[in-house]
Amino acid sequence: MNQHQFEKIKNGKGFIAALDQSGGSTPKALAAYGIPESAYSNEDEMFDLVHEMRTRIITSPAFNSDKILGAILFEQTMDREIEGKYTGDYLADVKGVVPFLKVDKGLAEEKDGVQLMKPIDNLDDTLKRANERNIFGTKMRSVIKEANPEGIKAVVDQQFEIGHKIIDAGLVPIIEPEVDINSPEKEKSEELLKAEIKKHLDNLSDDQPVMLKLSIPTKTDMYKDLIDHPKVVRVVALSGGYSTEEANAKLKENDGLIASFSRALSQDLNADQTDEEFNKELADAVESIYQASV
Template sequence: MNKEQMDRIHTGKGFIAALDQSGGSTPTALLQYGISKDSYSNDEEMFNLVHEMRTRIITNPAFNSDHILGAILFENTMDRKIGDQFTADFLWKNKNVVPFLKIDKGLDGLENGVQLMKPIPNLNELLKRAVEKNIFGTKMRSVIKEANSEGIRKLVEQQFDIGKKIAQAGLIPIIEPEVDIHSKDKEKSEKLLKSEISNQLAALDKDVKVMLKLSIPTVDNFYHDLMDNPNVLRIVALSGGYTQSEANKKLAHNHELIASFSRALSQGLTAQQTDKEFNLMLSNSICTIYEASIK
């Protein structure tokens, strides 16, 4: 484990950029970027285009360690290069930005008010490759739709069971039990979620470190006491479908909670923009998300 990276994630000022749209969400991400489905005819062409988009973001002068602590990558991105370096190496060596990897394979169907993660085939092999590619940590997402105590218990249990395997492989797991921002009982779900997270943290070995990626809570600073747990390296927030301005406003009301935004980060960026237009849009987005993260 890289101590410099560990210290940066634990105490650094900034946020984590989520650049991890996967196979299922890539067409939507490209469409928002101004590239329609008729611009590519197969997955390889699609992934080439999305890598060009991510490369344009990562190599931008505004994308730097002054504001950004880490970046979450999709597996396909980890295996590709920026210039003559693999993406994770470029991030750390050229940008001083800590690389993470999304490892989940999507969501199962709704059951007991939640969507668990689908099985992750060849998990050990993937984690080994991540270590070899100098990845620092991993991210995996599941979703809570309803305040169902049994469903939430199983979801958090699944997250931590896999998280322990990730930690054993020498990586830092980002536990991401997203609460749907449109849930009619979001606040109740958050109470159940926090209780289950606390139970799982209490059962961890003292040397195991995890990160939590959570929806911005209904009640300001609701998760703040979890930040003092010795097993928790950092708590970050997903934008969850909020616009950038909405997400920033809500985030700023939660002391020491930092962003890990995806759609809210890339909002307004298009392939058709000139470099000057693209740079200005990305710079403004990074600055506003950073400001909301250091409140």
């Protein structure tokens, strides 16, 4: 593990940019960026376009380590290059931003009020490649829709089971059990989730650091004791469908919680913007998310 990057993520001021839209969410991300599905005729062309979008974001002067601590990449992005360097190396060497990798393969069908992760068949190979590409940590997402104790326990058990494999590979896992912000049982789900996470954290040894990525809680400072837990490197928040403004306002209320926003970071960016317009919109988004995080 890179100790300099570890210290930056643990103690640095800023937030983590989520640039990890995968195959299923890429058409939506491109459409929001002003590129309709009619602009590409197959998956390869689609992924080329989304890499161009991500490259434009990452190479922008507004995307820098003054405000951004880390960035989460999609697996294909890790294997692609920016200005002659693999994306993770470009982030670390040129931008001073710590690279993470999304490793999950999407969500299973809903059962017991939750969606577990689909099996991650090639995890060992992915983690080996992540190390070769100088990736610091990983991210994997499950979703909780109801305050179902069995379902929530299953989500957290699965997250930490895979998390242990990631730790064994020398990487820091971001455990992401998202609570659906539209759930009528959101606050109750968060109480159950916190209790399950705490059980697992208390069983980790000192050399098993993890990060948590959670929905911004209904109850202010709900996750403060997770943030302060000795086994937790950092707790970051997902925007979960909130607008940038709304997500930032809710984030500010929670001491020690920092952003790891995706849509909220890029919602005002457009393929047709001039570089000047694009960089200004990105700078405004970065600044607002940074202020909410610090």
